[in-house]
Amino acid sequence: MNALKSIPVLVEAPATRDFCYQNTLPLLHEISHALRRLQQEQLPTTIDLNAIPFGPGDEQRLLEFLGRGEVSAHLEALGNSSVWESGYPGIWFIEHRNESGERVAFQMEITTLPAILATHPDDIAESLSSLQKALENPSLGHRIGD
Amino acid sequence: MDTNTKTLGEALRRNGVTRRGFLKFCTATASMMALPPSMVPAIAAALEQARRPSVIWLSFQECTGCTESLSRSHAPSLENLIFDHISLDYHHTLQVASGEAAEAAREAAMHANEGAYLVVVDGSIPLGNPGYSTIAGFSNLQTLEETVAGAVAVIAVGTCASFGGLPKAYPNPTGAVSVSDIVTDKPVINVPGCPPIPMVITGVLAHYLTFGTLPELDHYGRPKAFYGTSIHDRCYRRPFYDKGRFAHTFDDEGARKGWCLYKLGCKGPMTYNACATAKWNQGTSWPVESGHGCIGCAEPDFWDAGGFYNALSVPTGEISRNASYAIAAGVGVGAIAAGINQRTRNKAVRQHAEVTIEDLEKR
Ligand code: SF4
Numbered sequence: 387m388n389a390l391k392s393i394p395v396l397v398e399a400p401a402t403r404d405f406c407y408q409n410t411l412p413l414l415h416e417i418s419h420a421l422r423r424l425q426q427e428q429l430p431t432t433i434d435l436n437a438i439p440f441g442p443g444d445e446q447r448l449l450e451f452l453g454r455g456e457v458s459a460h461l462e463a464l465g466n467s468s469v470w471e472s473g474y475p476g477i478w479f480i481e482h483r484n485e486s487g488e489r490v491a492f493q494m495e496i497t498t499l500p501a502i503l504a505t506h507p508d509d510i511a512e513s514l515s516s517l518q519k520a521l522e523n524p525s526l527g528h529r530i531g532d
Numbered sequence: 533m534d535t536n537t538k539t540l541g542e543a544l545r546r547n548g549v550t551r552r553g554f555l556k557f558c559t560a561t562a563s564m565m566a567l568p569p570s571m572v573p574a575i576a577a578a579l580e581q582a583r584r585p586s587v588i589w590l591s592f593q594e595c596t597g598c599t600e601s602l603s604r605s606h607a608p609s610l611e612n613l614i615f616d617h618i619s620l621d622y623h624h625t626l627q628v629a630s631g632e633a634a635e636a637a638r639e640a641a642m643h644a645n646e647g648a649y650l651v652v653v654d655g656s657i658p659l660g661n662p663g664y665s666t667i668a669g670f671s672n673l674q675t676l677e678e679t680v681a682g683a684v685a686v687i688a689v690g691t692c693a694s695f696g697g698l699p700k701a702y703p704n705p706t707g708a709v710s711v712s713d714i715v716t717d718k719p720v721i722n723v724p725g726c727p728p729i730p731m732v733i734t735g736v737l738a739h740y741l742t743f744g745t746l747p748e749l750d751h752y753g754r755p756k757a758f759y760g761t762s763i764h765d766r767c768y769r770r771p772f773y774d775k776g777r778f779a780h781t782f783d784d785e786g787a788r789k790g791w792c793l794y795k796l797g798c799k800g801p802m803t804y805n806a807c808a809t810a811k812w813n814q815g816t817s818w819p820v821e822s823g824h825g826c827i828g829c830a831e832p833d834f835w836d837a838g839g840f841y842n843a844l845s846v847p848t849g850e851i852s853r854n855a856s857y858a859i860a861a862g863v864g865v866g867a868i869a870a871g872i873n874q875r876t877r878n879k880a881v882r883q884h885a886e887v888t889i890e891d892l893e894k895r
Contacts, residue, residue, distance in 0.1 A: 409768055432569035434562075439808045441768030441790070442821060463553030482556050488814050490560040493569060502559075506551045 409444050414451070420496040421476055430497035452477060459503055465490075469500055540741070541580035554579075561742065565735045566757040566806065578742045585741060586641050586649040588679055589623035592672040593665045593699040593708055594655030598690040599623070601727035602734070635668050642682050650740065651683040653711050656692040656699045660707035676714055685719040685746055686711055689733055691829055694722035694753070701835035712753060719746050722753040726829035729810045732758045752832070754804065763800035763826045766808035769793065787823060797841040798825025805830040 413433075420431035435445070453473030461467040465484040472479060478500050482491040495501075505513075520526060544554055558576040562569060591599070622638040641649060653676065658664040662671030670678075680686055688711040691697035699708035712720040723736055736755055739747045747755040764770065772778070772792040779786035780795055792798070803826050807818040819826055825841075828834040 432572075434569050436563050436815070437566065437809050439766040439768050444768070461552060461556075463550050464556055467556060480559075482560055484560075491556075491563045493559065493563075502552055502555055509551055 409438060409440055410447050410451070413438060413448065417477060417494070417496060421474075424476055424496050424498075430495060433494045433496075435492040435494055449479075452479075461502065467502070469503060539580065540582040540584070543584075561738050564731050565739050565742070565747075566810075575742055578744075582741050582744070586645040587652055587737075588638055588641055588649060588683075589652040589654075590667075590672075590675060590679060591623075592653065592655030592657050592676070592693070593706065594690065594692050595698075596654075597727040598654040598693075598733070601725075601730045602689075631668070638679065642679065646682045648684055649682070650737075651680055651686045652689055652737075653686060653693045654689045656696045656706075656708035656710060657714055658699070658706035658708050660705070664706040673714065676711070680715050680718060683718060685721065685740075686715050687721045687723060687736060688712065688753075689723045690728055691724040691726045691832075691834065694724035695832040697726065698835055700833075720753055721746055721749060721755060724752075724754065724759075724830040724832075725805060726834070728830070729758075729806055729812065731810050732806055750804070754830075758806040758810075759804040759830065761804065761806075763803045763805055763808055763820070766806075767800055767820055768808070769820060782823065793820060793823075793825040795843050796825050797827075797839065797843060799828030799831070799834070799837065799840075799844060800826040801844060803828040803831050803834075 416433070420433070423429045423431060438444075440448075455471035455473050455475060458468065458470035461469065465482070465487070467480065467482045469478060469480050471477070476496060476498065478495045478497065480491075480493045480495060480500055480502060481489060484490050541554075544557070549557070555572070555576065558572050558579060559569070561579070562572050562575050565575075567575070589599075622634065622641055655665070655672075657672045657676060659673065662673065665672045667675055688694045692699060692708070693711050696704070696708045696710045696713075699706055700710075710722075712722065721736060723733055725732065732755075735758065736747065739745075739755070739757075747757055750756050750759055752759075764773070767773075769790060769792045772790070773794055777786060777789075777791040778795040779791050779793055781787065782796065786792075787796075794801070798820065800820065807826070808820070811818045811821070827840045828837055831837075
């Protein structure tokens with residue numbers, strides 16, 4: 387499937403910024419309503435960007451408009467994923483790719499912290515029990531040079 | 533098959549998939565099923581318990597485009613979804629076995645999963661001479677009826693299986709009919725498109741895998757999640773349509789500025805499919821974005837809809853002829869079907885009269 391990348395197809399960017407398909411602006415209004423909900427009611431919102439009928443260049447325009455903020459994270463699970471906060475705090479992008487590097491999901495979360503970054507309570511429990519087991523191991527002191 | 537005793541959650545953990553990996557898988561699955569992100573927790577809970585269904589894939593009068601489309605599916609990844617998490621027990625194009633061994637695999641899967649397996653069909657079924665399309669010496673009709681008997685549901689993939697498609701195009705020389713013309717006592721899910729969007733094929737399979745139920749369908753038996761909105765309603769060129777700005781040729785100012793393609797024959801207003809959002813080739817583009825109108829390939833009789841480049845017109849396929857085939861199939865393809873097919877064949881023969889050497893010599 388990566389072979390597609392080897393086909394020399396150049397997607398031409400729209401010539402001018404006036405060449406707008408008018409899907410970015412309504413989405414920005416939706417995001418602003420979601421941000422207000424987050425501020426006033428602590429209610430997060432997730433928007434599936436794959437389900438938005440973007441025209442050529444719309445996604446790029448949205449990304450450029452919102453920019454990048456100070457936090458970005460990289461996740462390696464079933465392929466790479468990138469998570470970053472936009473230049474407008476509280477607006478996050480989550481891009482999931484599969485093992486072949488193809489995008490399988492692209493979402494925006496209007497939240498304080500995207501759910502995928504938080505540690506799952508079951509993982510904390512498993513983490514604690516494996517750390518305790520490691521501490522009970524008599525050879526530990528030797529291994530860490532104590 | 534012991535694979536049926538293992539849940540998807542167990543299988544993923546055994547393969548070292550972490551909880552974040554699982555959440556990612558569920559997010560991609562929700563997106564693929566065109567379900568809102570708020571469904572992710574429900575999908576995660578359901579997928580934990582999901583068991584591998586057995587799938588038998590039958591190919592009849594088709595061009596293999598549907599299988600090509602599926603095998604280029606990328607979300608979450610074909611290997612994960614199809615080959616790891618469903619048990620594809622028979623697919624004569626993809627499987628290694630052939631001949632008797634292949635047919636034995638189909639029979640074994642039917643026997644082992646009686647009443648619980650899914651049948652996927654691509655291609656239409658010829659009710660004319662059975663010799664038009666056979667597998668291992670059996671007519672497509674025989675194979676379909678036999679295989680579907682113990683199935684839980686049938687997924688008709690592609691416009692040929694869903695509506696008869698290209699083989700059924702006027703004058704329908706093989707007497708092609710759709711799966712739902714034959715199978716009337718089981719749920720039939722139509723996933724039309726020529727070919728269907730890969731994500732839509734896997735999305736429907738994922739829905740069954742996740743929830744163990746069939747998705748909500750429209751009046752043509754299509755899953756509403758993908759076919760609930762017209763191309764026109766999700767088209768990024770719609771604002772131009774609303775303002776009356778149309779391209780009149782493929783290289784005029786309107787075409788260059790990306791205006792609406794309605795006057796160039798776009799069938800978006802009468803076509804229900806997910807192309808405008810799911811797009812093609814890993815989300816690269818879709819026909820309208822490439823500057824060509826929608827040809828309406830997910831609708832019945834699209835091939836006879838009066839010309840791809842004529843501004844919107846309704847299909848001219850003979851509705852009464854469709855009904856005749858449906859009735860014929862319902863009565864077990866007996867004398868009535870034979871009569872109808874004979875008439876169809878005669879008509880086809882009249883319209884596509886063979887030119888003999890004698891004819892040529894006469895001229
Ligand atoms: S290009 Fe086709 S689908 Fe898009 S707005 Fe025009 S008629 Fe509708």
